[in-house]
Amino acid sequence: MPQIWNPETYSREASFVPELGAGVLEWLAAQPGERILDLGCGDGQLTERLIATGAHVTGIDASPQMVAAARMRGIQALEGPAESLPFDDASFDAVFSNAVLHWVRGQDEMLSEVQRVLRPGGRFVAEMGGHGNIAAIRTGFAAVLAHLGRASLGDRGNYYPTPEAYAQRLQHHGFTVARMLHFPRPTLLGASGMAGWLNTFCRAALDAMPADLRETAVEQTVALLAPALCDNEGRWTADYVRLRFAATV
Numbered sequence: 001m002p003q004i005w006n007p008e009t010y011s012r013e014a015s016f017v018p019e020l021g022a023g024v025l026e027w028l029a030a031q032p033g034e035r036i037l038d039l040g041c042g043d044g045q046l047t048e049r050l051i052a053t054g055a056h057v058t059g060i061d062a063s064p065q066m067v068a069a070a071r072m073r074g075i076q077a078l079e080g081p082a083e084s085l086p087f088d089d090a091s092f093d094a095v096f097s098n099a100v101l102h103w104v105r106g107q108d109e110m111l112s113e114v115q116r117v118l119r120p121g122g123r124f125v126a127e128m129g130g131h132g133n134i135a136a137i138r139t140g141f142a143a144v145l146a147h148l149g150r151a152s153l154g155d156r157g158n159y160y161p162t163p164e165a166y167a168q169r170l171q172h173h174g175f176t177v178a179r180m181l182h183f184p185r186p187t188l189l190g191a192s193g194m195a196g197w198l199n200t201f202c203r204a205a206l207d208a209m210p211a212d213l214r215e216t217a218v219e220q221t222v223a224l225l226a227p228a229l230c231d232n233e234g235r236w237t238a239d240y241v242r243l244r245f246a247a248t249v
C-alpha cells in the first residue's frame with residue numbers, strides 16, 4: 001500500500017521540510033528564465049521559492065493529494081512517478097529535488113529519466129536521506145512492529161545511500177558529480193513531537209495495521225525513543241542525515 005499524503009497534516013507536522021530546503025536551493029542557484037523541474041514537488045511550498053527566482057518551474061509528484069495542493073498555489077504541477085517522466089528529451093535546464101529521492105523505488109529508472117529530460121550540460125541538484133538517516137527512529141519503530149507481530153511492515157524500503165554509492169550510481173547514468181555532502185541534520189520537531197512525526201511519515205505502515213493496534217504502535221515507539229531523542233523539556237529531535245549533491249550531464 002503506498003503512503004497516502006495528507007497536505008493539511010503535512011503542512012502542520014512537516015513544515016521543517018521546505019523550511020530546511022534553503023541549502024539545496026542555494027546549490028541550485030536558479031536563474032531567471034531557466035526551465036526547472038521540481039521532482040517530488042509535494043504541496044509546492046519550496047516550488048514557490050523556486051518560482052520567485054524568475055525560473056519557469058514545473059512540479060511533478062506521485063501523490064494526487066499533493067499535486068492538488070500545489071495547484072491550489074497556482075503551480076503548474078503534474079501527477080506521476082519519478083521513474084517515468086512525462087516530458088520530452090532535454091526539456092529542462094535543471095532538475096531539483098528535496099526530501100523525496102529516498103522514497104523512489106526505481107532509482108536506476110529515475111536517474112535515466114532525469115538524465116533524459118535534462119539538456120546537455122543541465123544539472124541535477126537534490127537533497128535526500130543519506131546513510132544513517134533516522135537510524136534511531138527506524139530501529140525503534142521496527143522493534144515495536146516486530147513486538148506487535150507486524151515485523152513485515154517495519155522497513156518500507158526507503159533508500160539512504162552512502163555518498164560513495166550514490167556518486168557511483170550517478171556516474172553510471174552519465175552524470176558528473178560536481179559536489180556532494182553527507183551530513184547529520186538533527187531536526188527539532190513541533191509540539192506534537194514524535195507521535196506527530198510517526199503519524200505523518202509512517203502512515204503507510206500504520207494504515208496497514210489493524211486500527212486498534214495503531215495507537216499502541218505509536219505509543220510504544222514514542223516510549224522507546226524518548227530517552228534518546230526527547231530532552232528534559234519534552235522537545236523531540238529527529239535524527240536526520242542528509243545527502244546533498246549537484247551533478248551535471
Ligand code: BEZ
Binds near residue numbers: 099128129133158201
Ligand atoms: C526524510 O526526509 O529523510 C524522511 C522523512 C520521512 C520518513 C523517512 C525519511
